[in-house]
Amino acid sequence: MRWLKGEAARARNNERAALFASAVGQPRHLLDSVRRGLILVILVAIMPIATAAMLQGVLQLRRSSEEAQHKLQQGAIVAAAGQDNIFTSAENVLQALKNVPQVTSGGSDCQALLYGATLSLPFASNVAMVGRNGIVRCSALPSPSPNVSQRPWWREAIREKGFSLSGRIVSPVTRGEILPATLPLFDADGELSGALSVAIDGVWLDNLLKREVPLSSGVVAVIDRYGQEIVSNAPTISRVLFKDKDLRRQLDRLGEEQDDTGQTWSYAVATLDRYGLVVAFAQPTDQLFQWTAFHVAVSFILPVCMVIFTIVAIWLATDRMVLQWLLYLRRVTAVYAQGHYGFRPSRMDQAPSEFRVLGNAIEEMAQAIRERDGRLREGLAEKTALVREIHHRIKNSLQIVVSLMSLYGSGIANEKDRRRFDQLRTRVNTLAVVHRVLYEANEGSEVRSRELLRELGSLLEVALDRNVLVLVEAEDVPLPTDYAVPLALLLTEIMMVVAAGESTGPGRVVVTCAQEGNEVALVLDISRPLGGALEETEAPLAHGFARQLGGVLSTRDEGGHALAELRFKLRPKAS
16 A cells, blocks of 8 residues: 555656646746745745844844953952952052151161061061162061162152052062062152052962952953053963953953963953053853853744745645645546546545635536537537438439439430430439448548549449449548549549540559648559540540649650549648
């Protein structure tokens, strides 16, 4: 059963392919197809929805970028809050110390006071009072090199008018990384009189930042105005991400970089304007846009899938709901075209309502054609019967005429007159034979040349005065019925000319008839020469019948034979 269903499906597919491969089934333009038209209309209908979905994905991606930038900037500000508090505390301590005369003058209590300030600051490793010439006057911890005038951080600090931070250096006192924070001091005339400096422990700052912002939350780095990193919770990664970058240009946009492992990080930058510092906060891009990429992908993939599914659905639905019923109706009309009007399209009960209406209309049309065809057949049969009856009565009437002519002709004493009377009787008898052939013909509008010529040959062999043998070697060419009478009379005239000639023995005539394209060639091969007996002046009736057929009668003698040939065209059959 499965094999039979597969064969039926393949047959339908082959029929469908043959139908649409034909000239009639070829689309004349793009929309000259139900399937293409439906697909195009549906695509135009869903295109605004698909476009809106894709636009929503683009807007969502932009919004997610803005949200990510804002999130990272807020994270940077929050992460730098602790550092900012440390720097503020350091500044406040220095501001307090500058008001202590024992400290600014470098007196005997200066070291003790600075040492006490250092103990009160957990992030400070040393506090020192430096003179205007860069010589350390006093320090919480003894300094092995009291002259700092050539140090870059000192030169940078005395150029400032207020509290300033310098980049990380290695302290000659503690041998650890520190962050020098300096507060310049000025006399009443506004001249530099010295500076207070606190060494902020860089490791302590890093550990504080690591506690506040673990690496799992992101990478945070505090960078000075010269692009030097001063604090970071992951120095190895931050130096790769932010090295040699002007981060101030990234203040209003989201940046992206890769680390040594190839992982992509997105970062944003915030400023600590009070100290000229910037804070960069970075998170892995895939972690930051984990659901955004999925949502954006869905916004683009969903319309594409919708279009593909729509095309497939329309393709299958058109085939299932439209094309198969069109093919079925085509087969039904082919059955009706063969004359099987009693066929009922039973499968149309399963078709959609529109096709059921169309199938019912086709069935009603076939029933109407069947009834009209029946009436036409009855009328044609009646007409054919009437025509056959007419031919039969004409034949009977002509036979009566022939009988009367035979009765009265026997009393004619003049030999020449009796011969003319016999020729007239032969012509009338020829007409009777033609009508008998027409009466016996199966097709009322045609007569077969072989049957007609054989009947005439038999008649003329008996009717002629002399012994003439007529052999018919004709093809069975269908001739219109109105060709039968002039053709029979033409043959009769030629045979009477042959019989009227002088001959010492029996004559022989071979009649051939063949169709060559749309022409019919009638050739009579006569066993003796005729001279000019068949010229138009001698046999005007024969040439007149030839012209009635639309041809020209030609004769010629060849040795001891004569050939009479007639060619005439057949009228094309009415379609």
